[in-house]
Amino acid sequence: MEHTSLLERILRGVALTLVVIFFMFPIVWIFMMSFQTNETILRIPPQLVFKPTLANYTALITGKLTTAAGTLDIAFMRNLWNSVFLSVTSVAVALLLGVPAAYAFARHKFRGSEDIAFTLLSFRFAPALLVLLPLTLYFQKLGLANTYIGLIWVYQLICLPLILWIVRGYFEDIPADIEYAYRIAGHSWFATFRKIALPLAGPGIAAAGLLAFIFAWNNFVFALVLASADKQPVTVGALAFITSSGIQYGQISAAIVLSITPTLALALYAQRYLVEGLSLGAVKG
Amino acid sequence: MTAATMRRNRPSGFRISKRVLPYVLSLPALLVCIGILIPFFTSVVYSFQRYRLSQPWARQFNWGDNYISFFTDPKFWNTLEISLLYAGITVLLELLLGLGIAMLLQKRSTLNNFISIMLLMPLMTAPALAALMWKLMTNPGFGVLSYLASLIGLQDFRWASSPSTALFTVVLVDIWVYTPFIMILLLAGLRSLPTQPFEAAALDGVPRSFVFFRITLPMLTPYILTATLFRLLDSIQQFDIIYAMTQGGPGDTLTVFQVEAYLNFFQSTNVGRSAALMIILWAITYFLSNIFIKNWLRLRERARGQA
Numbered sequence: 404m405e406h407t408s409l410l411e412r413i414l415r416g417v418a419l420t421l422v423v424i425f426f427m428f429p430i431v432w433i434f435m436m437s438f439q440t441n442e443t444i445l446r447i448p449p450q451l452v453f454k455p456t457l458a459n460y461t462a463l464i465t466g467k468l469t470t471a472a473g474t475l476d477i478a479f480m481r482n483l484w485n486s487v488f489l490s491v492t493s494v495a496v497a498l499l500l501g502v503p504a505a506y507a508f509a510r511h512k513f514r515g516s517e518d519i520a521f522t523l524l525s526f527r528f529a530p531a532l533l534v535l536l537p538l539t540l541y542f543q544k545l546g547l548a549n550t551y552i553g554l555i556w557v558y559q560l561i562c563l564p565l566i567l568w569i570v571r572g573y574f575e576d577i578p579a580d581i582e583y584a585y586r587i588a589g590h591s592w593f594a595t596f597r598k599i600a601l602p603l604a605g606p607g608i609a610a611a612g613l614l615a616f617i618f619a620w621n622n623f624v625f626a627l628v629l630a631s632a633d634k635q636p637v638t639v640g641a642l643a644f645i646t647s648s649g650i651q652y653g654q655i656s657a658a659i660v661l662s663i664t665p666t667l668a669l670a671l672y673a674q675r676y677l678v679e680g681l682s683l684g685a686v687k688g
Numbered sequence: 689m690t691a692a693t694m695r696r697n698r699p700s701g702f703r704i705s706k707r708v709l710p711y712v713l714s715l716p717a718l719l720v721c722i723g724i725l726i727p728f729f730t731s732v733v734y735s736f737q738r739y740r741l742s743q744p745w746a747r748q749f750n751w752g753d754n755y756i757s758f759f760t761d762p763k764f765w766n767t768l769e770i771s772l773l774y775a776g777i778t779v780l781l782e783l784l785l786g787l788g789i790a791m792l793l794q795k796r797s798t799l800n801n802f803i804s805i806m807l808l809m810p811l812m813t814a815p816a817l818a819a820l821m822w823k824l825m826t827n828p829g830f831g832v833l834s835y836l837a838s839l840i841g842l843q844d845f846r847w848a849s850s851p852s853t854a855l856f857t858v859v860l861v862d863i864w865v866y867t868p869f870i871m872i873l874l875l876a877g878l879r880s881l882p883t884q885p886f887e888a889a890a891l892d893g894v895p896r897s898f899v900f901f902r903i904t905l906p907m908l909t910p911y912i913l914t915a916t917l918f919r920l921l922d923s924i925q926q927f928d929i930i931y932a933m934t935q936g937g938p939g940d941t942l943t944v945f946q947v948e949a950y951l952n953f954f955q956s957t958n959v960g961r962s963a964a965l966m967i968i969l970w971a972i973t974y975f976l977s978n979i980f981i982k983n984w985l986r987l988r989e990r991a992r993g994q995a
Contacts, residue, residue, distance in 0.1 A: 667813070
């Protein structure tokens with residue numbers, strides 16, 4: 404392994420360069436497009452050097468899009484807010500429900516515990532539309548159609564299994580003896596949970612929360628089926644935005660950049676935990 | 689012994705019996721999800737009904753008719769074929785690419801670690817938004833990829849808007865988004881392998897291909913299986929990329945299961961057929977997920993053992 408030939412090192416370098424170009428190019432290109440006017444975007448051949456403009460971002464943030472035909476209202480900031488609100492609330496609810504459950508599954512082998520844990524896991528793998536399509540009809544009857552509550556509930560399908568299975572692993576890593584010692588000292592199970600288990604599993608819980616946030620943010624189909632324009636997150640909003648804004652490619656790019664930046668930033672921040680989270684705790688990074 | 693001691697020193701405060709406690713802790717999570725089980729059974733019922741939203745009066749049980757009609761329905765066979773094709777091609781290519789990249793990055797170095805983190809960015813991009821990015825890049829008017837295609841002699845390459853290249857285009861986007869998933873799992877697997885067999889092989893001057901096929905691959909198999917099945921489960925259900933890119937078109941070129949069910953429900957309002965399609969997809973994923981969970985559990989045990 405040590406004595407690699409020069410040729411091999413060159414080939415490896417070329418291969419890695421091609422890999423990096425393929426995977427990074429789209430992000431870089433869209434980023435560049437977001438600072439261009441339609442005029443430079445439409446130029447052929449595509450320009451690598453251009454005078455950057457912030458006009459696309461100001462148009463999105465102010466919600467006013469000025470075209471030759473007049474001013475157009477764009478509700479993209481609304482979509483961005485919906486994404487933030489839906490993801491944050493869904494993760495908060497999932498943590499509230501999932502962390503105690505994860506603790507129960509990690510610490511107590513009770514009748515049906517594995518069945519319940521696997522049922523929750525299976526939601527991760529069932530086709531989303533299988534439940535979403537009948538759910539639209541139910542939601543209309545229950546008055547949950549196009550409400551945040553309804554969406555947050557459905558978002559639990561993504562967030563809960565993830566949090567449950569990752570956090571369970573972290574609880575299992577804590578030696579039970581520490582907790583027994585604390586209990587024997589006369590503390591209640593709740594005090595033990597709060598003072599011992601939660602702090603020790605803290606980093607894992609935070610990482611699971613961040614990952615759940617990313618997956619909630621990136622979800623598309625739930626809101627596509629269950630929400631109308633005023634409740635839609637960026638993933639659905641951006642699609643509608645393309646049809647409504649017509650040919651304002653700069654703005655579309657800026658909207659995409661604004662939509663993917665939060666998850667990319669969080670992923671970089673939490674990258675140490677990504678492997679474990681993506682494999683639902685089966686592989687450690 | 690420990691349990692007996694604990695019972696005697698029963699702490700004050702929350703007095704919930706030890707037998708009930710785990711149920712109390714896990715029940716809320718379960719209840720939230722049971723709400724989701726109801727629509728699942730509703731889907732089963734719908735799939736045995738003649739049910740069109742446009743003709744609610746004609747709704748009645750037709751038992752297996754929705755399923756039986758699939759046998760003679762070319763649209764269904766198209767859906768099945770394109771779904772399997774899509775899942776097969778994407779997972780196979782992502783596996784080969786992911787394994788290759790993981791092996792390129794195997795050695796721990798600042799540069800390799802930096803690249804592997806950078807490569808995660810496509811995976812963290814929402815697939816629907818990734819599809820939009822590629823849609824912009826393949827726009828026939830100004831798309832940079834259309835321009836590059838024309839440079840290598842592919843004049844008027846239509847990408848997702850031509851039936852002959854639509855599958856290629858969405859597969860490309862899928863590869864862009866999900867190859868890093870396989871790459872990062874296999875990279876973690878490769879780096880966790882014991883070093884002795886490789887050192888021994890190097891000492892004995894064993895050829896590289898032999899090391900790869902006889903040592904690396906067998907030891908990596910649990911990781912490869914888990915990553916592949918995980919992707920297969922998601923890929924056979926792909927909706928976001930295809931819907932955002934082409935909405936199943938052009939024509940019915942890309943009407944994979946979930947896209948076809950969505951269109952059946954919302955466009956032709958044929959709830960019965962849509963539900964039957966979803967049940968068939970569910971049966972496929974249920975079968976796959978059982979195999980997956982076995983492998984996944986084995987790997988999970990191993991990871992826990994290392995901790």
